[in-house]
Amino acid sequence: MIRVKLTNEMLERITSINEYRLKAGMITLPPALKSRFRKNSTKKRAYSSNKIEGNPLTEEQASEVIESDSHRHFLQPEQEIRNYVLAIDYLEKQVKAKTQFDLDLILRVQALVEKGASKEKIGIRKPMPPGILFAVYDSENGKPEYIPPDANEIRDLLEELILYVRTTDDHPLLVAAVVHYQMVTIHPFEDGNGRTARLLSGFILDRYGYGFGGVGSLEEYFAYDLGEYYRSLQMELPALYYSGRCNPPHPEIYGSIISCAWLSCMQRRYMNFAASDDEGIMHKAD
Numbered sequence: 001m002i003r004v005k006l007t008n009e010m011l012e013r014i015t016s017i018n019e020y021r022l023k024a025g026m027i028t029l030p031p032a033l034k035s036r037f038r039k040n041s042t043k044k045r046a047y048s049s050n051k052i053e054g055n056p057l058t059e060e061q062a063s064e065v066i067e068s069d070s071h072r073h074f075l076q077p078e079q080e081i082r083n084y085v086l087a088i089d090y091l092e093k094q095v096k097a098k099t100q101f102d103l104d105l106i107l108r109v110q111a112l113v114e115k116g117a118s119k120e121k122i123g124i125r126k127p128m129p130p131g132i133l134f135a136v137y138d139s140e141n142g143k144p145e146y147i148p149p150d151a152n153e154i155r156d157l158l159e160e161l162i163l164y165v166r167t168t169d170d171h172p173l174l175v176a177a178v179v180h181y182q183m184v185t186i187h188p189f190e191d192g193n194g195r196t197a198r199l200l201s202g203f204i205l206d207r208y209g210y211g212f213g214g215v216g217s218l219e220e221y222f223a224y225d226l227g228e229y230y231r232s233l234q235m236e237l238p239a240l241y242y243s244g245r246c247n248p249p250h251p252e253i254y255g256s257i258i259s260c261a262w263l264s265c266m267q268r269r270y271m272n273f274a275a276s277d278d279e280g281i282m283h284k285a286d
Helices: 008-025 031-052 059-067 076-096 103-113 151-167 172-186 193-207 218-224 226-234 252-274
Strands: 144-146
Touching: 008 172, 008 252, 031 059, 031 076, 031 193, 031 218, 059 076, 076 103, 076 193, 103 151, 103 193, 151 172, 172 193, 172 226, 172 252, 193 218, 218 226, 218 252, 226 252
Parallel strands: none
Antiparallel strands: none
């Protein structure tokens, strides 16, 4: 199980993050404004996370799809957007219920992400027939970009991750980083791994008091600079899981990206709150 060490850079960011959390915590949003922030954030999260995976819809189209009548027929790119919103709503309920991070939660999130897909794409991937390699292939040259662990090892690897989350005393930002990295690296599903990883890392942050309060998201930050996002996940390691990605030499790289993303989003959150004084925001007494 990988562990992320706190670097001085991350410690400085966490100090700044806690300062912004304290400032933001002094502000009480009117229900209507809070609802508006949350609705806008959900749309941006769904759009950004699916954009990372190559969804062709524009942000405006994604917003229209989310607002559409649920009984109409949706094309696959549209369904992917709506599925992400369903998963966000589900996880928000689990945060309120103080649900533990476990295998059932992981599987339910992926099932929501892949709602409407073929049965083989939902749930833990099955072993491949002899002579056939399961891999993530480059869409341009057809070469394997990543070869994840064997399907027979997935459940044990997920249980190891679950045990880490439930027993560690690491900072929630580091836990979210480990969950994100491990979910993408274990690659337990045929499809939906990246979206599920981003949703679950967001769940960890919300669950342990480091959510964004409806302003900003990891998805938006990652979609803004895909090159940095993929470099932090790949760490210039070989494509084969067993050749280094199972135990990366510098996992703090990804922890650094998560902390940088969080600080950026928290700064944005506070500035949005501070700029909304004319909308009836209440500031708590010191």
